[in-house]
Amino acid sequence: MTIESFFGLEEGESQGSAEAAEKFREQLKKNATAIKAMTGHQKKQKKKEEELAKILTAYIKDQSKSDMVFLIIRLLQENIPGAFILAVLLISDSRLEHELKVDLKSKNASDTTLTSFAGVASLPENVKAELNAWGDEILKAGLLRPTKTLESVLTPEHKLKSIVLDLIDYALEEYFERISMKFSEDKIRQFALLSIQSVLIKLKEEAKKQTDIEIIETPIE
Secondary structure, three states, X not given: OOHXXXXXXXXXXXXXXXXXXXXXXXXXXXXXXXXXXXXXXXXXXXXXXXXXXXXXXXXXXXXXXXXXXXXXXXXXXXXXXXXXXXXXXXXXXXXXXXHHOOOHHHOOHHHXXXXXXXXXXXXXXXXXXXXXXXXXXXXXXXXXXXHHHHHHHEOOOOOEOHHHHHHHHXXXXXXXXXXXXXXXXXXXXXHHHHHHHHHHHHHHHHHHHOOHHHHHHOOOO
């Protein structure tokens, strides 16, 4: 690959053409912007990974969290971003909300971009709002690196990995137990699928828009 083709120029287009030179400069500016954005995302991702490490250390000391620790380690082995794992866990424990400075209850229905639970009659409006706010946090985490997140949470056949669904199930089970609501495992799984479906759709839409950033995220062979 030549430098011209990397920046979207046809072979020979950059030679002896003022118009091509200007196009080349514009492409450089776009890539510089993408690199700057990517650097910011990496800093945020690193911070989230450090926060996850602290939480994981605390979980290791808690015998009741042993299954959760094992699940998180498996998720990290799948290269799933720490920010995404943290966002899913967020609703499982009010202490996490406090540590991460996120208050899901304070967000009104009008503040959320997702309406995944809008039509669920079995849930009170305040619970729907909280679940939709949670979905927003998962989406926000995924948008730090949409392409990377999608590649890690989906199988080669573009199906959601079962281990990711297990994490969502766990988070929801803990949440509903905390607010004294009882649902069957099947119902929890339905809610889990509902919560992640809209997130994945929006991540796919955003990943398609990622041109320069997507190039940066993709390893060079």
